[in-house]
Amino acid sequence: MDPCPFVRILVGNLALRFPLSTKPSLSRIHPSTSPCYCKIKLKNFPHQVGSIPLIHANTQNPESCNFSLQKSLAACFSLSKSQVDRIILKGDSSYKLSMEVYADPDGSTCGLASGKLLGKVTVPLDLRGAESRPSVARNGWIDIGRNKSNKNGSSAQMFLTVRTEPDPRFVFQFGGEPECSPQVFQVQGSVKQAVFTCKFGFRSSSDRNLGSRTSLPESNTSRNWLPSLKTDKDQSAKERKG
Structure with a gap:
């Protein structure tokens, strides 16, 4: 049976840069020292929190910096196939990835409480064909809000990469009675196929009695070893004395 089609939505390579400014901006948040983080949200999923490193304002491609952003996730x-199908039926424009970017002046919230909101980012997602081929929804800089304290009106920007890729999986389900007849089924939609079955038990009551009888001589034999071991020790002690 073929694996079940799943789709992964990956968000990574985050970086944040502020416009050049000689004065502290965004209240008491200084762009060169404040830790920043973002809340990444997708409909019907719990939000996830990611940290955002700050880079120099003149940097064009953060992947070329020494921030090791190439593989940061x-x-x-x-998403399962049924979830993807429902999203496609509703229309691609109705499904988006949203991100709220925060700065934490004191470095104490770490995403657990609300810091200073810098701006929001929205990335539309097109999931058509995502089960069979990878796709990049966004890869580059995007404005996150207007920096009013800067005379030229430039805004803070965030670099991000959002991509979708197929994630086929084999789904298994346990059935039967695990203590005496465990079973494992491979599941694909509404179809189940047994891949492992095993049954434990005695064929008859005589087998049960036979098992209990065969265990007795073994225990008696183990007890009979003790006197022989004691005799051997006494004999070796006498030889050493002699």
Whole structure:
């Protein structure tokens, strides 16, 4: 049986840069020292929190920096085929990934409480064909809000990569009575196929009695070893004395 089609939505390579400014911006939040984080949200999923490193304002491609962002993953959402089908039926425009970017002046919230909201980002997701081929929904800089304290009106920007990729899986389900007849089924939609079955038990009551009788001589034999061991020790002690 073929694996079940799943789709993963991956968010990573996050970086944040502020416009050049000689004064502290965004109240008492200084762009060069404040830790920043984001809440990544997808409908019908719990939100996930990811940290965002700050980079120099003149940096064009954060992947070329020494921040090791090439393989950084901030969030991952997994969708089943039925979920993907429902989203496609409703229309691609109705399903989006949203991100709220925060700065924490004191470095104490760490995403557990609300810091200073810097801005929001929305990325539309097109899941058509996502079960069979990877796709990049966003890869680059995006404005997250207007920086009013800067005279030229430039805004803070965040770099992010959002992509979808197929994630086929084999789904298994346990059945039967695990203590005497465990069974494992491979599941694909409404179809179940047994891949492992095992049954424990005695064929008859005589087998049960035979098992109990055969265990007795073994226990008696183990007890009979003790006197022989004691005799051997006494004999070796006498030889050493002699």
